[in-house]
Amino acid sequence: xxxxxxxxxxxxxxxxxxxxxxxxxxxxxxxxxxxxxxxxxxxxxxxxxxxxxxxxxxxxxxxxxxxxxxxxxxxxxxxxxxxxxxxxxxxxxxxxxxxxxxxxxxxxxxxxxxxxxxxxxxxxxxxxxxxxxxxxxxxxxxxxxxxxxxxxxxxxxxxxxxxxxxxxxxxxxxxxxxxxxxxxxxxxxxxxxxxxxxxxxxxxxxxxxxxxxxxxxxxxxxxxxxxxxxxxxxxxxxxxxxxxxxxxxxxxxxxxxxxxxxxxxxxxxxxxxxxxxxxxxxxxxxxxxxxxxxxxxxxxxxxxxxxxxxxxxxxxxxxxxxxxxxxxxxxxxxxxxxxxxxxxxxxxxxxxxxxxxxxxxxxxxxxxxxxxxxxxxxxxxxxxxxxxxxxxxxxxxxxx
Amino acid sequence: xxxxxxxxxxxxxxxxxxxxxxxxxxxxxxxxxxxxxxxxxxxxxxxxxxxxxxxxxxxxxxxxxxxxxxxxxxxxxxxxxxxxxxxxxxxxxxxxxxxxxxxxxxxxxxxxxxxxxxxxxxxxxxxxxxxxxxxxxxxxxxxxxxxxxxxxxxxxxxxx
Numbered sequence: 001x002x003x004x005x006x007x008x009x010x011x012x013x014x015x016x017x018x019x020x021x022x023x024x025x026x027x028x029x030x031x032x033x034x035x036x037x038x039x040x041x042x043x044x045x046x047x048x049x050x051x052x053x054x055x056x057x058x059x060x061x062x063x064x065x066x067x068x069x070x071x072x073x074x075x076x077x078x079x080x081x082x083x084x085x086x087x088x089x090x091x092x093x094x095x096x097x098x099x100x101x102x103x104x105x106x107x108x109x110x111x112x113x114x115x116x117x118x119x120x121x122x123x124x125x126x127x128x129x130x131x132x133x134x135x136x137x138x139x140x141x142x143x144x145x146x147x148x149x150x151x152x153x154x155x156x157x158x159x160x161x162x163x164x165x166x167x168x169x170x171x172x173x174x175x176x177x178x179x180x181x182x183x184x185x186x187x188x189x190x191x192x193x194x195x196x197x198x199x200x201x202x203x204x205x206x207x208x209x210x211x212x213x214x215x216x217x218x219x220x221x222x223x224x225x226x227x228x229x230x231x232x233x234x235x236x237x238x239x240x241x242x243x244x245x246x247x248x249x250x251x252x253x254x255x256x257x258x259x260x261x262x263x264x265x266x267x268x269x270x271x272x273x274x275x276x277x278x279x280x281x282x283x284x285x286x287x288x289x290x291x292x293x294x295x296x297x298x299x300x301x302x303x304x305x306x307x308x309x310x311x312x313x314x315x316x317x318x319x320x321x322x323x324x325x326x327x328x329x330x331x332x333x334x335x336x337x338x339x340x341x342x343x344x345x346x347x348x349x350x351x352x353x354x355x356x357x358x359x360x361x362x363x364x365x366x367x368x369x370x371x372x373x374x375x376x377x378x379x380x381x382x383x384x385x386x387x388x389x390x391x392x393x394x395x396x397x398x399x400x
Numbered sequence: 401x402x403x404x405x406x407x408x409x410x411x412x413x414x415x416x417x418x419x420x421x422x423x424x425x426x427x428x429x430x431x432x433x434x435x436x437x438x439x440x441x442x443x444x445x446x447x448x449x450x451x452x453x454x455x456x457x458x459x460x461x462x463x464x465x466x467x468x469x470x471x472x473x474x475x476x477x478x479x480x481x482x483x484x485x486x487x488x489x490x491x492x493x494x495x496x497x498x499x500x501x502x503x504x505x506x507x508x509x510x511x512x513x514x515x516x517x518x519x520x521x522x523x524x525x526x527x528x529x530x531x532x533x534x535x536x537x538x539x540x541x542x543x544x545x546x547x548x549x550x551x552x553x554x555x556x557x558x559x560x
Contacts, residue, residue, distance in 0.1 A: 075409075075410035076409055076410055080407065080409045080410075081409075083407075084409055133410070133411075140448055140451040141448070142408065142411065142414070142428055142436065142448075142451075143414055143416075143426055143428055143436060143438035143440075143448040143451060144446060144447055144448055145445070145446040145447075146446065147408065147414075148406045148407065148408060148414070151408055151409045151410065151411070152409060154409075154410075155409045155410070256431050256432060260432075317446050318444070318446055320444060320446065320447060321446040321447065378447070385443065386443060
């Protein structure tokens with residue numbers, strides 16, 4: 001009975017993810033790299049290749065992307081996006097230049113061509129807002145003065161993604177320069193219209209989906225999102241962007257309730273998405289790209305540190321806060337994998353997926369660790385300073 | 401007290417201020433209604449040294465405590481004054497100048513600071529008489545106030 005095998009396989013995979021999640025929580029790292037490794041193990045050439053459940057996992061992965069972007073969009077309101085964009089446009093631009101160029105250069109050096117270069121640039125550019133938000137919360141950094149600058153950068157990156165993903169989708173479809181600019185125009189128009197609708201008529205959308213009944217609200221929001229995502233995909237604006245825009249259009253109490261309702265669903269399907277990505281990576285392809293991945297990761301740490309440093313400096317924050325801002329921005333994760341997933345599905349360059357996996361594996365682990373190392377360093381420095389001051393005070397004869 | 405307000409996109413709002421003694425403190429208000437109370441490092445105003453997460457109920461409780469404290473202080477003041485309060489019964493004698501006049505006309509509270517809180521008449525007590533209450537002879541008036549105040553009411557009612 002194929003149904004039984006399907007259920008058993010799926011159950012085994014998800015249970016395995018649960019166990020990996022426990023391990024990640026205990027090690028206080030992000031579970032994303034572990035999910036990717038699980039995908040590697042279950043995939044072709046892996047330890048335990050899957051037989052029947054791949055089709056379900058592939059649909060689940062699509063849902064995962066949609067839900068990842070929807071919940072991300074639900075976090076922000078349109079007015080937040082607009083005001084952030086107005087305030088931090090220069091630093092957002094610097095973020096792009098500093099962090100996308102290593103990827104672009106590496107792809108060109110490897111001779112993968114311009115389309116792969118655009119994809120790899122996106123992969124090295126975008127910080128994992130999920131991992132960074134978790135780091136900020138876990139380490140109690142939310143109230144620090146630099147945090148507002150860090151969060152603004154994340155918002156700006158998400159908006160950039162809303163424009164970047166449609167362009168990439170178009171380029172991957174091989175539409176050429178003219179087709180690419182048409183898609184860009186469509187994307188720009190869509191994003192602007194959605195922002196405008198959200199700013200002016202957000203209440204109407206909210207009124208449509210609002211319901212005191214959690215079940216009804218969940219079904220309405222999820223259904224609306226899938227519908228819009230499908231239409232967006234058809235228009236080549238990419239399903240992910242459609243979902244993100246639905247999230248933006250919804251704000252206020254409805255958005256917060258919907259987000260809470262959708263989070264468990266997102267966690268499930270996002271995990272499936274990471275596994276799915278891992279499934280399509282051939283572990284034997286890993287060694288040739290390892291050097292490039294490590295090199296990119298190293299540069300990626302430095303460029304994000306610089307970005308955070310400058311962003312915090314602009315916010316009038318001193319050295320320690322600048323270091324923290326940089327460290328918080330290091331993790332790359334879900335977005336990089338979304339981009340790589342698009343590129344791999346389009347068949348641009350088979351090694352791109354492997355490189356992206358190795359890159360994300362490294363930085364999703366190093367990022368949170370770096371943030372944890374920065375804090376004790378700062379603390380030791382502060383203790384030393386305090387001691388010195390106390391000694392000076394003692395010398396002046398006014399020890400408390 | 402100068403509040404500094406920072407938006408935390410996707411999370412909520414952060415309000416901070418510096419106390420009179422120079423410590424920076426703040427509150428993060430999450431969209432979910434939860435709160436973080438922040439105490440910044442004494443040496444580094446950029447860095448949170450201590451952070452206390454409060455559920456919505458706990459935050460409400462703390463808010464009550466902070467605002468209720470004033471009320472409690474004021475109640476304590478009133479209780480202290482209660483020690484000095486006395487009540488005095490003053491009969492309206494036949495032939496008193498207030499026999500047949502209203503409570504309002506005595507202007508007792510304005511003139512003495514003491515209040516007429518009840519009137520005894522024919523074995524019953526009329527509580528909280530209104531200003532238009534008309535006295536008659538053999539009423540017994542109950543006055544609350546300081547010793548001096550109530551004595552002043554007594555002399556007012558007998559001597560005018």
